[in-house]
Amino acid sequence: MVYELYYWPGIQGRGEYVRLALEDAGAAYVDVALVPEDKGGGVPAMERLLTDTGVERPAFAPPFLRTGRRLIGQTANILLFLGGRLDLAPRDWPGRLWTHQLQLTISDFLVEIHDTHHPVSANLYYEQQKLAARRRAKDFRDNRLPKFLEYFERVLTRNSGGGPGMVGKRISYVDLSMAQVIAGLHYAFPVASRKALRTRPRLRALHDLVFARPHIRRYLASNRRLAFNNDDIFRHYPELDG
Amino acid sequence: MVYELYYWPGIQGRGEYVRLALEDAGAAYVDVALVPEDKGGGVPAMERLLTDTGVERPAFAPPFLRTGRRLIGQTANILLFLGGRLDLAPRDWPGRLWTHQLQLTISDFLVEIHDTHHPVSANLYYEQQKLAARRRAKDFRDNRLPKFLEYFERVLTRNSGGGPGMVGKRISYVDLSMAQVIAGLHYAFPVASRKALRTRPRLRALHDLVFARPHIRRYLASNRRLAFNNDDIFRHYPELDG
Numbered sequence: 001m002v003y004e005l006y007y008w009p010g011i012q013g014r015g016e017y018v019r020l021a022l023e024d025a026g027a028a029y030v031d032v033a034l035v036p037e038d039k040g041g042g043v044p045a046m047e048r049l050l051t052d053t054g055v056e057r058p059a060f061a062p063p064f065l066r067t068g069r070r071l072i073g074q075t076a077n078i079l080l081f082l083g084g085r086l087d088l089a090p091r092d093w094p095g096r097l098w099t100h101q102l103q104l105t106i107s108d109f110l111v112e113i114h115d116t117h118h119p120v121s122a123n124l125y126y127e128q129q130k131l132a133a134r135r136r137a138k139d140f141r142d143n144r145l146p147k148f149l150e151y152f153e154r155v156l157t158r159n160s161g162g163g164p165g166m167v168g169k170r171i172s173y174v175d176l177s178m179a180q181v182i183a184g185l186h187y188a189f190p191v192a193s194r195k196a197l198r199t200r201p202r203l204r205a206l207h208d209l210v211f212a213r214p215h216i217r218r219y220l221a222s223n224r225r226l227a228f229n230n231d232d233i234f235r236h237y238p239e240l241d242g
Numbered sequence: 243m244v245y246e247l248y249y250w251p252g253i254q255g256r257g258e259y260v261r262l263a264l265e266d267a268g269a270a271y272v273d274v275a276l277v278p279e280d281k282g283g284g285v286p287a288m289e290r291l292l293t294d295t296g297v298e299r300p301a302f303a304p305p306f307l308r309t310g311r312r313l314i315g316q317t318a319n320i321l322l323f324l325g326g327r328l329d330l331a332p333r334d335w336p337g338r339l340w341t342h343q344l345q346l347t348i349s350d351f352l353v354e355i356h357d358t359h360h361p362v363s364a365n366l367y368y369e370q371q372k373l374a375a376r377r378r379a380k381d382f383r384d385n386r387l388p389k390f391l392e393y394f395e396r397v398l399t400r401n402s403g404g405g406p407g408m409v410g411k412r413i414s415y416v417d418l419s420m421a422q423v424i425a426g427l428h429y430a431f432p433v434a435s436r437k438a439l440r441t442r443p444r445l446r447a448l449h450d451l452v453f454a455r456p457h458i459r460r461y462l463a464s465n466r467r468l469a470f471n472n473d474d475i476f477r478h479y480p481e482l483d484g
Contacts, residue, residue, distance in 0.1 A: 056400050057340050060347045060393050070336060074346040081339055094312060097323055098299050104316040104346075105302045111353055119361045120374055121381035132362055132374040139363035151302050158298045 003029040003082075004066040006046040011232040012180075014075045014110070015063040020176040021079060023219040025086035031224070032066075076103040079173045088173040099167050102155065102174045106181060109148045113181075113188070114233045116140045116240055126237070137240035141192040145185075149196050149203060152178060156202035164209055171210065178203070179210030184234035191241045245271040245324075246308040248288040253474040254422075256317045256352070257305040262418040263321060265461040267328035273466070274308075318345040321415045330415040341409050344397065344416045348423060351390045355423075355430070356475045358382045358482055368479070379482035383434040387427075391438050391445060394420060398444035406451055413452065420445070421452030426476035433483045 003022060007015030015031075022029045035041020046062060049055055049071065059073025065081070072078050080100045083089025089099050119136040120129040152166070161168035165175035182203060185193035197204055210216060219225055228234055245264060249257030257273075264271045277283020288304060291297055291313065301315025307323070314320050322342045325331025331341050361378040362371040394408070403410035407417035424445060427435035439446055452458060461467055470476055 053400075056402055057343075058393075058396065058400075059343070060350075060390075072339060072343065074343045077339060077343045077346055080342075097314060097319060100322075101299075101301070101314065101316045101319045104319055108302070108353075111350075115357070115361075119357075120377045121385075123381060123385055129374075129377075132371075132377075135362045135371075135374075139365060143363075143365055148302075151300075154300065158295075158300075160298055 001028070001067060003027060004032050005029055005063060006032050006049060006066070007063040008046075009033045009043065010226070010229075012184075012226050012228065013063075013233060016180055017075050017106075017173075017177045018063055018065065018078050018082070019224070020180055020216065020219070021082055021086055021088055021173045023224075024171075024173075024176055024213060024215045025088060026215055027086055076100060076107050079103055079177070083173050086173070088171070088176070090168050090172065095168060099172050099174050102152075102166055103177060105148075105151070106174065106177050109181065110233060112140060112144050112148075113184070116188075117235045117237060126235070130239075133237075133240060138242065141189065141196075141242050145189070145192060145196050149200050153200040153203050156206065165206060171213070175206055176210055176216070179207045182207040183211070184228060187228040188234040188236050189241045190236070243270070243309060245269060246274050247271050247305060248274050248291060248308070249305040250288075251275045251285065252468070253471065254426075254468050255305075255475060258422055259317050259348075259415075259419045260305055260307065260320050260324070261466070262422055262458065262461070263324055263328055263330055263415045265466075266413075266418055266455060266457050267330060268457055269328055318342060318349050321345055321419070325415050328415070330413070330418070332410050332414065337410060341414050341416050344394075344408055345419060347390075347393070348416065348419050351423065352475060354382060354386050354390075355426070358430075359477045359479060368477070372481075375479075375482060380484065383431065383438075383484050387431070387434060387438050391442050395442040395445050398448065407448060413455070417448055418452055418458070421449045424449040425453070426470060429470040430476040430478050431483045432478070 005015060005018055007013060032041050033043050033046050037044055049064070050058060055071065057071055059071065063075055063078065064071055064073040065078045072081050083096065083099060089096055116137040117126050117133050118129065119132040126133065155166045159166055163169040163171070165171045166178065167174065211220065230236065247257060247260055249255060274283050275285050275288050279286055291306070292300055297313065299313055301313065305317055305320065306313055306315040307320045314323050325338065325341065331338055358379040359368050359375050360371065361374040368375065397408045401408055405411040407413045408420065409416065453462065472478065
């Protein structure tokens with residue numbers, strides 16, 4: 001079973017949360033948009049699945065995953081689907097829903113992170129919305145960033161499963177996502193995130209633990225892992241870091 | 243089994259998507275924040291579950307649902323949980339995931355609808371962010387609103403299950419949510435939404451069908467249904483309607 005992942009080339013974006021799960025599990029997958037067009041890949045292959053009238057259950061936007069005849073969209077939904085198959089989620093249904101609930105909260109967090117640099121429109125350049133971005137980023141640093149991190153630190157503290165992650169005994173896909181968010185915050189908001197993480201030792205430890213996992217290390221050392229960059233969700237603009 | 247729904251009083255908000263499912267199914271539920279404080283309800287009862295250290299799996303924010311010993315947060319996740327129990331979702335797992343995927347796309351749509359009037363911060367008044375709101379609302383009307391409606395109309399068109407909704411033969415919770423979104427758009431953006439819906443007959447028909455369902459009619463005629471108002475996600479500011 002080779003999974004086909006469809007996502008924009010050139011950025012980590014939301015596709016990265018799916019990649020981290022596939023990589024950690026050592027699953028076979030193809031990043032279809034990176035395959036040459038004359039071999040059936042590239043962005044046109046992705047766009048076909050978004051627009052072709054023959055697709056009964058089209059995704060609204062990338063990322064989406066194809067496996068067999070199934071096409072699954074929405075990052076958190078893809079991870080809900082993969083969690084059990086990749087052994088990166090609890091086996092019980094309440095545990096699955098709880099892991100998914102946390103992933104959805106990460107999705108919300110990501111929208112707010114993205115909108116610090118694009119509060120007016122994703123169709124405009126950052127330079128066209130700098131003033132609103134400064135105001136939104138200030139609110140993010142002062143209110144939203146601490147609120148989200150406080151919440152996830154609390155979840156880590158209260159995990160009665162005895163594991164180092166947020167759910168149960170073992171690392172699950174939501175821990176991989178959380179570590180990626182922390183890495184992204186370090187890139188985008190080095191000052192604000194260092195300050196906010198000072199009092200969240202469990203989140204710092206989770207970040208280090210995830211990025212020390214052998215398969216994740218191998219992935220980071222590969223050419224499959226893109227660097228953070230300013231076309232992505234996490235962008236470093238010093239003026240937004242306060 | 244009486245479900246306990248926890249959500250802010252005075253607005254429909256995200257709690258409304260859960261209410262519509264419970265009401266349509268004729269399920270027994272209590273809106274806990276509306277119960278008097280001296281009877282164990284009110285906002286303090288809700289805030290206890292958000293902050294008490296004894297809660298192992300706390301929600302990040304309302305709405306959340308309590309049933310037995312379980313506490314479930316994130317609107318779409320609550321509906322994923324309830325869908326099968328209330329017979330408002332397909333029985334097969336691929337159908338469940340697809341319904342949920344659509345609900346997550348509605349969640350994304352709702353964030354963008356909300357942010358038309360609060361592009362800078364939910365902690366500031368609308369009056370403090372009117373300029374950015376005008377720009378964001380223009381982008382919403384010109385680009386995002388048509389894109390989302392076009393997508394959902396396409397999903398309705400392609401449903402091979404033969405039903406009037408987005409999934410399978412019968413109405414599911416995501417159809418109830420979609421009808422509520424259309425009603426909200428009519429309130430908030432009467433001009434722009436009328437224009438955008440002109441070419442989406444299936445969405446218009448779905449809205450009418452859902453609001454004609456006996457249990458939904460009964461709910462709308464009850465004092466449990468709040469009116470749309472300008473403290474809510476959908477707000478009517480004529481200057482944002484273009």
